[in-house]
Amino acid sequence: MFVSHLGDSCISSILDHLYLSGAGAISPGILKDKSITCIINVTHTEEFPTFLAEADFLRIGIDDTPRTKISDHFDTAADKIKLVKDTGGKVLVHCVQGVSRSASLCIVYLMKYEGMSLRKAYQHVKKVRPIIAPNIGFWKQMIEYETQIYGKSTVTIERTKHKFHYCIKFDDKTSFKQLGFIDL
Secondary structure, eight states: OOOOOSGGGSEEEEETTEEEEEGGGOOHHHHHHTTOOEEEEOOSSOOOOGGGTTSEEEEOOOOOSTTSOGGGGHHHHHHHHHHHHHTTOOEEEEESSSSSHHHHHHHHHHHHHHOOOHHHHHHHHHHHOTTOOOOHHHHHHHHHHHHHHHSSOSEEEEEOSSTTEEEEEETTSOEEEEEOOOOO
16 A cells, blocks of 8 residues: 655555545656546646546535535545446546545545445545545534444544634544634
């Protein structure tokens, strides 16, 4: 498994058919080497690479803000990844940096189709791409999605005593602090 510490200039292998990156990692050579057949672009600004005329391309044009309704796109993205996998293809999900939007959609896919809890999916993606950091609003929506799928969540969000700081807590009693700007 490839572990990326270099931000948007590297592609991280989440599963054998699923990759995560920032926009800066997209090049003809890398995409050919990884046999990527579909790109899910989770930005408003990044254009479709002209050198990939034969690739399948899905744009989910959303902002990386806590108030963005990324959950409106959870099933679209997860179902697309599953469809590409089932037809023998490979998917690259990217946003600008490969940190929040694209990471959140990869985590949701792992929950929906790979049977992982939100905690396990996050920890899996974080292990192979340590720079991921879904924004606090995306966390809230992923927690709601996990509850919808499994009837409970393995993650909670709590405010800390510091303004705009939250604590993401896992059911295994581990946690970490994160900045955020949203009312819970």
